[in-house]
Amino acid sequence: MANLKEIRSRITSVNSTMQITSAMKMVSAAKLKRAQDTITRMRPYADKLQEILSNVSSSLSGNENKFSRQREVKNVLIVAITSNRGLCGGFNNNVIKEIRYSIREQYAGTDVKVVSLGKKAFDFFKRSSYHTNTGFGDTPYSIFDNLTFDNSSAIAKEIMEQFSSGKWDKVVLVYNRFKNAAVQQMMHEQFLPVLPPVNQEAGSSKTDYIFEPDKEQILENLIPGSLKIQLFKALLDSNAAEHGARMTAMHKATDNAHDLVKELKLNYNKARQASITGEILEIVAGAEALKG
Amino acid sequence: MRVEIITPEKTLFEGEASFVYLPGSDGSLGVLNNHAPLISSLKKGAIRVKEGSVEHTFQVKGGTVEVLSNKVIILAE
Numbered sequence: 001m002a003n004l005k006e007i008r009s010r011i012t013s014v015n016s017t018m019q020i021t022s023a024m025k026m027v028s029a030a031k032l033k034r035a036q037d038t039i040t041r042m043r044p045y046a047d048k049l050q051e052i053l054s055n056v057s058s059s060l061s062g063n064e065n066k067f068s069r070q071r072e073v074k075n076v077l078i079v080a081i082t083s084n085r086g087l088c089g090g091f092n093n094n095v096i097k098e099i100r101y102s103i104r105e106q107y108a109g110t111d112v113k114v115v116s117l118g119k120k121a122f123d124f125f126k127r128s129s130y131h132t133n134t135g136f137g138d139t140p141y142s143i144f145d146n147l148t149f150d151n152s153s154a155i156a157k158e159i160m161e162q163f164s165s166g167k168w169d170k171v172v173l174v175y176n177r178f179k180n181a182a183v184q185q186m187m188h189e190q191f192l193p194v195l196p197p198v199n200q201e202a203g204s205s206k207t208d209y210i211f212e213p214d215k216e217q218i219l220e221n222l223i224p225g226s227l228k229i230q231l232f233k234a235l236l237d238s239n240a241a242e243h244g245a246r247m248t249a250m251h252k253a254t255d256n257a258h259d260l261v262k263e264l265k266l267n268y269n270k271a272r273q274a275s276i277t278g279e280i281l282e283i284v285a286g287a288e289a290l291k292g
Numbered sequence: 293m294r295v296e297i298i299t300p301e302k303t304l305f306e307g308e309a310s311f312v313y314l315p316g317s318d319g320s321l322g323v324l325n326n327h328a329p330l331i332s333s334l335k336k337g338a339i340r341v342k343e344g345s346v347e348h349t350f351q352v353k354g355g356t357v358e359v360l361s362n363k364v365i366i367l368a369e
Contacts, residue, residue, distance in 0.1 A: 038301070041301060041302050041303070042300050042301065044298055044303070045298045045299065045300050045367060046300075048298065048358070048365055048367055049356070049367055052331060052356060052358055052367075055331070056331065148301065149299070149300040149301050149369075153369075207329045207360060208329060209329045209330060209331045209358075209360075210328055210329065210330040210331070210332075211330075211331055211332070212316055212317075212318055212321070212330065212331070212332035212333070213317060213318040213332075213333070217317070217333065218331060218332070218333050218356065221317070221333040221354070221356065222333075222356060225355075225356070225367070225369070228300075229300060232300055
């Protein structure tokens with residue numbers, strides 16, 4: 001039986017760990033709420049933009065935009081979106097695993113580079129030959145310190161410029177999508193070239209719009225806008241998913257700590273009882289000896 | 293007419309207005325009640341919205357506007 005003092009100190013240490021994990025859970029819950037609010041605030045914009053975009057492009061056939069041009073895929077850029085901090089379960093590892101898998105399988109034979117948004121991916125890829133951050137400033141991974149539309153659209157703009165200059169033939173985003181607090185969905189999404197918009201009941205809103213200056217130019221204006229939104233949405237989604245994952249992970253850790261404390265307490269009481277029983281036995285034995 | 297100015301981060305303005313002035317990329321636009329359906333891109337400039345006797349001004353870097361059945365939706369950046 002382990003000695004009493006040892007068990008007591010273990011109970012104290014597990015208890016204080018539990019305090020930390022449950023506090024982190026609360027913090028994540030609050031941050032998750034805020035992250036979800038940001039997504040909700042962005043949604044009307046994204047929806048409306050999509051609506052106008054499909055409205056304009058549905059009546060414009062065979063448009064060859066510089067962002068929708070399909071080329072033979074030789075150079076691929078993967079945008080890895082992870083978190084800055086750990087302690088959130090398999091969140092970051094899933095992204096890294098997915099990227100390593102697709103480099104090996106899907107993009108075998110092409111030249112792949114990875115730009116990391118989020119410190120965890122950066123830490124992983126910075127030493128590999130896939131790492132790149134040319135044109136994205138010194139620390140593209142620090143975007144999550146200050147996640148605003150302006151910061152995110154600067155990155156989107158840089159990617160678009162590099163794509164149209166021919167540096168990349170395909171750009172994909174790999175990130176966790178927020179499904180609910182417990183579930184993250186791995187996303188592997190094509191960013192560039194732009195996929196033709198899905199024709200959702202073309203002609204459902206056949207309004208005769210006046211276009212100013214003209215459809216082509218509006219489209220040229222809208223497509224970069226929708227790409228910026230796509231990246232921003234991915235970042236926000238990943239941010240919310242991160243907090244969701246951390247909340248779940250910390251919840252599990254707190255539960256585990258509870259179980260551990262329970263078990264340790266049981267052992268502690270057993271040991272205490274054993275020592276008391278031992279003492280009584282000694283006293284009784286002593287008394288017997290005196291009698292005889 | 294109903295006017296909404298939305299940015300990716302928040303809704304800047306939502307309400308009834310009698311007149312909206314927009315920096316269209318081909319020149320300024322004014323939108324009054326019962327304007328014909330219109331989609332236009334915007335350039336850098338100020339949006340002015342007249343709500344009763346009050347006038348609100350918003351600076352934008354660019355964006356898109358849609359006018360449809362007395363509803364003006366401005367996607368600003």
